[in-house]
Amino acid sequence: MGIDRRTFIQLVTGGVVGSLFTPVIWKSLDDAAIWSQNWSWIPRLKYGEITEQATLSKFGPSPCSLTVKSVGGSPYVVKGNVENEMSKGGVDAISAGGAQLLYSPSRVNGPMKKVADGKYESISWEEAEKMLSEKLSAVKGQAGKLAIVSGDATGTSSEVLSAFAAGMGSNDCYLMSGDAQSAAVALDNMGGSGQIGYDLDNADFVLFVGADAMNSWGSVVRNQRVFSDMRPTGEDVKSVYVYAGPFLNSTASSSDKWIPVAPGAGAIFSLGLAYHLLNSGASASVSDFADFKTLVMSRFTPDKVEKAIGVAPGVMAGLAKQLMSASAPLVISGSEFGQGAGGADIIAASAINMLLGQVGKKGGMKLLADLPVAVESAVSRAELTRRDFAGYLAAVASDKVNTPAVLLVYEANPVYAMPQAETMAAAIAKVPFLVSFSTWMDETASKADLIMPNPHSFERFDDAQTPYGVGTAMLSACAPVIGPLYNGKSTIDVVLGVASVLGIDLGYESAEAVLQAKAEKAGADWDSLIGGAAFISDSTESDSLKFAASVLSKAVAMPKGGELALAPYAKLNVGSSTMAIPPLNCVTISKFELLGKDLFVQINGVTAKKLNVSEGSKIKLTGTGGECVARVHINEGVMNDVIAAPLGLGHTAWDVFSRGKGDNIFKIITVSTEPGTDMAVWTSSVVSIA
DSSP, X not given: OXXXXXXXXXXXXXXXXXXHTOHXXXXXXXXXXXXXXXXXXXXXXXOSOEEEEEEEEOSSSSOEEEEEEEETTEEEEEEEOTTOTTTTTOOOXXXXXXXXXXXOTTBOOSOEEEOTTSOEEEXXXXXXXXXXXXXXXXXXXXXXXEEEEXXXXXXXXXXXXXXXXXXXXXXXXXXXXXXXXXXXXHHHHTTOOSEEXXXXXXXXXXXXXXXXXXXXXXXXXXXXXXXXXXXOTTSOXXXXXXXXXXXXXXXXXXXXXXXXXXXXXXXXXXXXXXXXXXXXXXXXXXTTHHHHHHHHHHHSOHHHHHHHHOOOHHHHHHHHHHHHXXXXXXXXXXXXXXXXXXXXXXXXXXXXXXXXXXXXXXXXXXXXXXXXXXXXXXXXXXXXXXXXXXXHHHHHHTTSSOOOSEEEEESOOTTXXXXXXXXXXXXXXXOSEXXXXXXXXXXXXXXXXXXXXXXXXXXXXXXXXXXXXXXXEEXXXXXXXXXXXXXXXXXXXXXXXXXXXTTOOOSOSSHHHHHHHHHHHHTOOHHHHHTTOOEEEOOBOOOOOOOOHHHHHHHOOOOXXXXXXXXXXXXXXXXXXXXXXXXXXXXXXXXXXXXXXXXXXXXXXXXXHHHTOOTTOEEEXXXXXXXXXXXXXXXXXXXXXXXXXXXXXXXXXXXXXXXXXXXXXXXXXXXXXXXXXXXEEOTTOEEEEO
């Protein structure tokens, strides 16, 4: 017998209505709910007292000051610490899930060593420290045999590592590359000392040249809070913002004006702006002012700048006029993704601040003194920041320097997050003994011979000194919020213990003692620091800067043109150079950046037509060091001949939330050497597509 559509609907409707009025279905649902709630792997919140404790997180590119709420001793949510100037009550997109990351499936449960078949075997801390001591003992006093890289640019932990390297007879201790390195190299060439800072809090006109302050440059959360304070809803605007960069990113979208400027052209833009300032009578009492003026007036005239980067003379002249008429103007230069910019970009932007008389002034560019080191044998923070890890690793890859016998990696993931990633990973693979001090099973840990996991940020003592970009020197610290959930151990404690075995006296016996000494030497109160307050230092450098005209004349060259420029960008919800995608953030990733397992890159319609591609086209991008596969999204907020590509995807390690999602854009970013500074740079990367 056949059933027509009407009969079928009547039968289904009757069945549903009947189910609603019978107790059987409700009893079944109740039993299913009870059964599902008893699954052994579901995390359960404890009952107990609700408490709050201040802490720090270092999951993003800059430390974030938080307050963690716990119940029965277990953290369950975080909020911003409004009492701390380091992040001014803001919370970044990674730190927001800090309590959940305590239970991340990516966490390393305890020390492990690689065995013959390439797998890992759990070992005791005693065995792990003995193995490390033996490997280090064999190379002690031999130059070039030990290298160390730290991903923590603000912590006293990096002081301990640099002091340990010195005790081992090694000068190869580095920080991972970032805008702070470019600024340190620039300041050194300008004859200054300390750290460049920017008083965003008091500036009434801010020009960002490539620096994506809302996503990846400087202390992102603090930048966002300052922006909010200066532009309160429904009230008068206190500051004007202009962004000069390759596409309409978060900073450009938040600004009053966007000026399209190609990747790697920041120095040309700044020097073209300097032309108009000089032409209007701007000057500075600087030793090489005459050389600088000659350079700018001859090589960066309006017609040459327009031909090189496409910015019309009227736009430049109008911007120069706005800067000169502002009470507290400020110019900030950096890369679109927080690293890889050259020293020339920072020098050129600093020259604008100098011509405006805005160095050391309220709302201007500052020179901040380093806080005193806690470990006497450590190199200064400024010196450590200047060291070029990308250049060192490139030299190892090309056999220009000897491969170290031992490489220690702390809170960093260089196998994944270095330009020309495959080349750099191959260089690291040459190291006979690789040690990872990582909380997570990241790409570097998955290649290590020995893994010695550092506790989660909420499980350890830690501190943070003057994040790059802030306008005043400061220090924050934290104590553990919760005892260790896994078998981790503070890397500082491990290094101090191994140093003692090797006869190297670093002056301390525990991480807590080192951090307390740092606070004491800085003049801060330890109890106040771990209670959530930030120590603010009035100490600033007063160096007389020069324009570094001789460096600029070598480093800044007009682009060839006709190539497809790569504009990588970073967004914190996708992770950072040390963190993969936090599980709770997966739903926040745009379908125009990742759809399923496909990475999307963005170009405008003119470029798409030139390349003969359309929305959704699958393409292969090729750079000097490798290639990536992606799909195309047409976005008119991208400059002509520029391809905007998201970083943070394409992981080969971590967990199911990150592994195999998209491709790693770091593979196609090209490293080159900047003339004049000799530092490794990669903001001028070009690619071809098929």
